[in-house]
Amino acid sequence: MLEKPCIQSRGFRNVERDEKIIGFQVNIRSLYYRGLWLSQLRPATVTVDGESFSGDQITWTINDVTYTQAEMANLGDVHWGLLEPATLTVAREGGLESGSHEIEVSFTYSCSYFPPVVDTVLGGTHKRTLILV
């Protein structure tokens, strides 16, 4: 079972490549009642302790495949299911220090059965304090 909030505490960690910490990861689940095709998603913004990241600073990993946010706009046949947390990997040299961090994740998505005007409204900003061990 997943944790109730969008932002999951499990999976919050620094990411290492070639023995250097290049960023951090946080898992999110969709709070929408149905899964989403990646092309329905609009790029996410992640804020950590007031510092914001967006665009190509963030990748999404869903079912072990990693996508850039630009790629996702064209992926109408890849599905993000409700039971599959997405891992957002954020590029930040040195990662984050162990301890508490204020995390905010924002994204929206289109929904074709609602009036077109709603496309920029659904979704929103999720906040949670996470502890990096």
Place this chain on the structure above:
Amino acid sequence: MTNRVENYEKPKRGVSLYSYAGEFGVTMSLEDMFAEMHDLGARGLEILANSHIEGYPNPSDEWLENWDRLINKYDIVPVEYGHWVDSRLYQGRQLTPEESYEMLVRDFKLANRLGFTVLRTKLGVIDDDLTPVENWKDFIKMALPMAEKYNVRMCPEIHAPTLLKSKMVDEYVEFIEQTGTKYFGLNIDFGVFTTQTLPASEWGPDAFILPESEHSLVEDIIPLLPYVYCCHAKFVKMSEDFQEMTIPYEKIINTLVEHNWDGYMVSEYEGPKKDVTGYAVEQVRKHHVMMKRILGE
């Protein structure tokens, strides 16, 4: 009609798993939701493809085997398979009829594999009145032979603020009559009969509340019944004495009984506190007390 398996001509009870959206994956698994339905004696199942099929649109063999096992174990009748033609799948353009057709057929195959015979086919809309995309007739027509092959009926959901007496419903009926098809019909959401609104204070501060709108008369459903393959028994609040507070259920169910409509009414909870653990589950239980009493079960 394969979704009308019983011999008596009476509406039957079911549940749309949408009702448990706040619980799924957090406090309830698919099996928990089936077990809950079994407890209620609500055999008719509505799933939402994109929500409840793990690995959608390509579930694993293990998942499919488990599905078959659960359907048997809990004596569930797969009734309605909710799916979408996401017309605004890509930003800045609408799907072509061919792309929409492909989306439909992908779901026909999966719905058929899972045992469903009715589809709640949600079309993309182009305006605030929920007018469907202009090319809907093109791709629905293209898909009819495949719907027949896979034995599924595509049913757009008639949902508030749409009225049963409206240009939109007239066009759907006209399409059914002109094509003579048995593979396209209607799902009526009982929210179209809403006569009372819950006070705003009942909803949470962040809730999206559907603005008050004109409602249909219960008798307006009668001429549509030959085309109605499933109903969404929408509800927003059950009182402590098992009354739904906004929708005239007794009149609706009695009308269906009088006209020998024997499809499934699947409970769809769309009220406040969906995110409060256990709340929606209790509401659905109360809803089935009410429906059982009206049906005289």
